[in-house]
Structures are given as structure tokens and as C-alpha cells.
Amino acid sequence: FGVFAPPTAAVPPAAPAASAVSIATAAPPPSSDPWADMGFGPPVPDSNNVAGEPAASAAGTLQGDVSQGMGGTKSSNRSAGELPPGGEWYDARIFTPTLGVMFFKPQELTDSLFLQTDKALVDALDDRPVVAFIVEGSSARSAGVELGHVLLKVNGIDVKNPKEASRLIKEGPRPLPLLFYVPDTTVVVAEGEHMVKYDTRETGAPNSAKDWKPKYVVIGGIIAQPWMMNMYRSKSEYDIAVIETQARRPVSVKVKQFSLQGARIQNDWQGPQMVKYKNKLHPWKYIVVLPVSRNPIKISSPNLSQLKPVHEGIRRVLMAQQRDRGHPSPHTAAPVRTADPYSRNGH
Numbered sequence: 001f002g003v004f005a006p007p008t009a010a011v012p013p014a015a016p017a018a019s020a021v022s023i024a025t026a027a028p029p030p031s032s033d034p035w036a037d038m039g040f041g042p043p044v045p046d047s048n049n050v051a052g053e054p055a056a057s058a059a060g061t062l063q064g065d066v067s068q069g070m071g072g073t074k075s076s077n078r079s080a081g082e083l084p085p086g087g088e089w090y091d092a093r094i095f096t097p098t099l100g101v102m103f104f105k106p107q108e109l110t111d112s113l114f115l116q117t118d119k120a121l122v123d124a125l126d127d128r129p130v131v132a133f134i135v136e137g138s139s140a141r142s143a144g145v146e147l148g149h150v151l152l153k154v155n156g157i158d159v160k161n162p163k164e165a166s167r168l169i170k171e172g173p174r175p176l177p178l179l180f181y182v183p184d185t186t187v188v189v190a191e192g193e194h195m196v197k198y199d200t201r202e203t204g205a206p207n208s209a210k211d212w213k214p215k216y217v218v219i220g221g222i223i224a225q226p227w228m229m230n231m232y233r234s235k236s237e238y239d240i241a242v243i244e245t246q247a248r249r250p251v252s253v254k255v256k257q258f259s260l261q262g263a264r265i266q267n268d269w270q271g272p273q274m275v276k277y278k279n280k281l282h283p284w285k286y287i288v289v290l291p292v293s294r295n296p297i298k299i300s301s302p303n304l305s306q307l308k309p310v311h312e313g314i315r316r317v318l319m320a321q322q323r324d325r326g327h328p329s330p331h332t333a334a335p336v337r338t339a340d341p342y343s344r345n346g347h
Contacts, residue, residue, distance in 0.1 A: 082124065082126075083124065083125070083152075083181060084120075084121045084124040084125070084183060084184065085184070086183075086184030087181055087182050087183045087184045088181075088182050089152070089179060089180065089181055089182070090144070090179075090180055090182070091177060091178070091179055091180075092143040092144065092145065092177075092178045092180060093143075093175045093176065093177050093178070094139045094140075094143065094174070094175065094176045094178065095139075095174055095175045095176075096139045096174070097174075098138070098139065098169075099138065099139050099140050099145075099169050100134060100135035100137075100138020100139055100140050100141065101131050101132075101133060101134050101135070101138065101140045101145065102131075102132055102133040102222070102242070102246060103129030103130060103131060103132065103151065103162035103165050103166065104129070104130055104132040104162060104222070105127045105128075105129075105130070105161065105162060106122045106123075106125040106126075106127070106128065106130050106150075107122060107123075107127075108132075109122075109130060109132060109148075110122060111220070111226050112132075112188065112220055112221065112222065112226070113130070113132060113147055113148050113187050113188055113189070114130075114148070114185070114187070114188070115188040115316070116185070116186050116188055117183070117185040117186070118185070121183060121184075121185060125150060125183070126160070127160060127161040127162075128150050128151070128152065128159065128160065128161070128181075129150065129151045129159060129161060129162040129164075129165040130148060130149070130150050130151075130162075131145055131146070131147055131148065131149045131150075131151070132147065132222050133147075133222055133239075133242055134146075134147065135239050135243075136235050136236060136239060145180065146182075146187070147187055147189055148182075148183065148185070148187035149180045149181070149182055150180065150181040150182075150183060151165050151178060151179075151180055151181075152179045152180065152181050153177075153178065153179035154168035154169055154172055154176065154177075154178055155168065155172045155173065155176055155177055156177065188313075188316075189309055190218070190219035190220060190221075190309050190310055190312065190313025190314075190316075191216065191217060191218040191219065191221065191238075191309065191310065191313075192216070192217060192301075192306060192309055192310055193214065193215075193216055193217075193235065193306070194214075194215060194216075194217045194299050194300060194301055194306070194307070194310065195209075195212035195213065195214055195215075195284070195299075195300045195301070196212065196213055196214075196215045196217065196231060196297065196298060196299050196300070197211060197212050197213065197297075197298040197300075198256070198258075198294075198295055198296070198297045198298070199295060200295060200296075201295055201296070202296070203266055203288050203290070203296045203298075205273070205275035205284070205286055205298065205300070206298075208277070209277040209279065209280055209284075212298075212300060214233075214234075215231040215232065215233065215256070216231065216232040216233070216234055216235045216237070216238050217229065217230075217231050217299060217310050218230045218231075218232070218238060219260075219310055219313035219314055219317065220313065220317070221242075222242060223241065223242055223245040223246070224257075226317060226320075227259060227260045227261050227317050227321070228257060228258070228259060228260070229257070229258045229259075229260055229289075229297075229314070230255050230256070230257050230258075231255065231256040231257075231258075232253060232254070232255055233253070233254060237253040237254070238253075240252065240253050241253050241255060258289075258291055258294065258297060259291065259292075260289070260291065260314060260317045260318065260321075261292070261321065262291070262292040262321070263289055263290060263291040263292060263314075263318065264289075264290050264318065265287055265288065265289055265290070265314060265315070265318065266287075266288035266289075266290055266296070267288075268287070268315070272285040272286060272287050272304065272307055272311065273285070273286055273287070273288070274286075275300075280302070282302055282303065284300045284301065284302055285300065285301055285302075285303065285304055285307050286298055286299060286300035286301070286307075287299050287300075287307070287311055287314075289314060299311075304342055305342075308342045312342075
């Protein structure tokens with residue numbers, strides 16, 4: 001978002017600057033545990049702790065952090081205090097050693113999750129910790145915590161910033177009560193599981209469904225510049241890449257990177273294209289991204305709702321580039337669409 005070093009097409013994403021993320025404010029010494037430093041480690045032993053086993057590695061964090069007996073309940077009649085009006089609160093309790101999230105300050109998310117959020121709302125949140133990343137299969141996911149939710153209290157203690165949140169979660173007893181606030185805004189997420197094809201010069205869909213590769217596609221995100229499109233082999237590997245990047249460790253998973261600068265979407269005024277495979281029940285919808293000096297990138301999904309977040313994420317990047325130039329260029333400009341394909345009912 002301007003605070004991260006821009007990744008290149010040939011190397012893994014660069015780690016953010018020390019001041020960018022409060023939960024990783026300094027590079028850990030070789031003997032320290034970066035997982036614990038970011039709030040992924042076990043809590044301090046407590047008599048109420050019912051799940052004291054630590055998360056020993058990246059794989060353990062991703063696979064062993066499933067909560068037990070958890071749930072979130074809506075809370076009413078709470079005072080909003082200085083928070084923006086219109087949001088809602090809910091309580092959650094965690095029983096496991098880790099929550100499985102990363103917190104950012106609201107101002108650090110204005111190029112991603114809070115891209116479409118009014119500046120006054122962002123400012124009103126002060127430095128409160130916002131959930132910017134959730135490990136798949138984690139306690140947070142099981143409790144109903146979503147991206148963009150704001151943590152207000154840990155074990156009844158007010159939380160003012162991400163660093164404080166990580167410390168209180170790590171040190172608190174189990175079960176650990178949490179109070180979250182959901183701002184009245186639209187959170188922008190541009191990622192998801194897709195089938196892709198990027199190794200040929202063809203702009204049409206492959207002849208066989210077997211020619212596509214499954215990838216977890218991320219537009220921008222918290223470890224890349226907004227105009228970068230990164231592809232991982234799975235959501236779990238993306239989780240590992242995020243955790244290792246924030247821990248200032250070399251990224252151990254494979255990532256395919258593409259710059260969207262100067263790119264365009266083929267025939268975007270028509271909406272997603274369609275291809276039917278004989279062994280598939282429904283036609284696949286796909287888009288074709290035409291980057292500068294690289295093969296076309298085809299991104300597909302069996303239904304429109306799955307394709308929408310990434311498709312619209314790419315559109316936002318391209319529209320922002322046109323605004324920065326002051327006018328749409330003939331190469332990247334797309335005709336105005338007469339209808340929104342995502343407003344239709346269909347698969």
C-alpha cells in the first residue's frame with residue numbers, strides 16, 4: 001500500500017517496513033519465535049487454560065488451530081462511545097491457544113479492505129486493531145470473525161492498537177472473551193480459489209477443463225502492492241506466505257506474480273465469457289487479462305459469484321490507473337457496460 005516494498009515478477013513478496021504493521025514492529029532475533037511475536041503462539045499458562053498446547057510451526061498454525069465449542073453472540077444495548085455510528089457488536093470466546101488472525105491499524109487498510117470506506121469512519125476508529133488476515137481453519141474463522149472486524153476488548157480490557165491486542169490475546173486465560181465491532185461499511189476483498197491458464201498466447205479458453213490449473217488468486221492484499229496479482233497453489237500456502245512475510249522470513253511457498261500496470265481486460269464491456277466442457281454440469285465463466293508483454297491470463301470459475309471478487313478487484317486497479325493518468329488511454333479503456341452481469345441470478 002505504499003508502505004510495502006513492491007514485489008517483482010520473479011521474486012517472492014518483500015517484507016513490509018518495520019513501522020507498517022504494529023504486530024511485527026521489529027525483526028526477531030534468530031532465537032526468538034516469530035509466530036509467538038505475532039500473536040500466533042500459546043498463551044501464558046493459566047489455571048483456566050483448557051488448551052495449552054503451543055503452535056510449533058506454520059503447518060501447526062494452519063492445521064491445528066481449530067476451536068472447540070466456540071460461537072459468537074450478538075450484544076445489544078452497548079454504548080458506542082467514540083466509535084462510528086451504525087455498526088454492531090458481538091461477543092466471542094476462544095478456547096484454543098491462538099486466534100489465527102493478524103491485526104492492522106485502520107489507516108493501513110485504505111488501499112485494501114477499507115478502499116471504499118469513508119475517511120471519517122476510518123479516522124474515527126483511531127488505531128484500534130482491525131482483522132486484516134485470517135488463517136483458514138483458525139479459531140477466529142470458527143467464531144464467525146471476518147475481515148474488517150474491529151477488536152474492542154480482550155477479557156474485558158479495552159484494546160487500543162494491534163500490538164496491544166496481540167499481547168493480551170497471547171497472555172489471556174482460556175476461555176478468553178473478546179468483544180468485536182463490525183463497522184457499517186463495505187469491506188473490499190479481492191481473492192479466491194480459481195482455475196487459471198497463463199502459459200500460452202491464446203486468448204480463448206482451453207479446449208479441455210484439464211488444461212486449467214487450480215490457484216488461489218489474490219489482487220493486492222496485505223503483502224503486495226495493489227496493482228500486483230499473486231497466485232498460490234492453495235489458500236493454506238497463501239496463509240504461510242503472509243505469516244512468513246510479516247515475520248521477515250523467506251517465503252517458502254511458490255508464488256506466481258503478475259503486474260497489472262498497463263493491463264486491460266479483453267472485451268470487458270461484455271462481462272465474463274463462457275465455455276462449456278462436456279464433463280462439467282455448468283458452463284464455466286472466465287475473464288482474460290491482457291498484461292503488457294506477457295501471455296494472456298485467463299481466470300475462470302464455475303459460477304459468477306466466485307469470479308466476482310477477483311474480477312472487480314482487477315477492474316478497480318485498472319480504473320485507478322486511468323484516473324491517475326487523467327484520462328483513459330485507447331489501449332486500456334473499456335466501453336461502458338450496459339448491464340452488470342453480477343446482478344443477474346445465475347450460476
